[in-house]
Amino acid sequence: MTDQLDTVFAALADPTRRTILSMLLEDDMAVTDVAEPFEMSLAGISKHLAILAGAGLITQEKRGRVKWCKLEPDAMRAASIWMQGFGQFEPVNLDAFERFLEAELRGAPTAPSETARQGD
Amino acid sequence: MTDQLDTVFAALADPTRRTILSMLLEDDMAVTDVAEPFEMSLAGISKHLAILAGAGLITQEKRGRVKWCKLEPDAMRAASIWMQGFGQFEPVNLDAFERFLEAELRGAPTAPSETARQGD
């Protein structure tokens, strides 16, 4: 019964999952490769991917023993239209978007780049 | 530490809260009036409003003993831009938005219209 908007927004509410989505913007990735930059167990990432898949934001195709993850941006369409209806924000400001991505990928606590590698 | 995107998306993930936001599109409302159509305790609605306020999606101003809730659509801007970056969805399709709103307000399980419909 949970609306599509429910699952999409809920999936996007987690910074790890948003980071994964932005990683997948560049290319399809195997689960292990998605997990590699994170300081989290593979099973944890696997769960996040399942949530993203459940929301339709990615699809996963198994070839051999490797499961490939592919971004499905169309799943955001409904949610995006819903939001735009409120603010009528300027359409598709790619500059702003890239700034966001950079900030998330670099500075975010879940970001894969230069986190304090504690307990490793 | 939780990102603004975290709180905004999390706030939007709940259908009751989305319905409240669309109600506030038409006008500012008192807490009691917001709660009236819902099959939920006033305290429950009050909590939802607090979450919306925490995400910046609404502001609440107390005049007398009435607390007025006002939509703050700008709080969606960052999240909206983030999403648009993925799909580059057609800009501001108001028709689609109104269809969404109608569907949510009428058919959704949390929709305020037909209060008797609960025990399915």
Next chain:
DNA sequence: AGTATATTCAACCATCCGGTTGACGATTGA
């Protein structure tokens, strides 16, 4: 003053969520 209205607080409950570890099935390859 006394009562009604508007809203929140506090405690409580069940469930979900994000994460872990360890075992497991499946596939690859030496």
Next chain:
DNA sequence: TCAATCGTCAACCGGATGGTTGAATATACT
């Protein structure tokens, strides 16, 4: 065949979430 790799499953944990009820606070009305 045996071992390594890929990924999920199951059980568990602590903390957040969504909801309730009942008391408390603040304002308004008569």
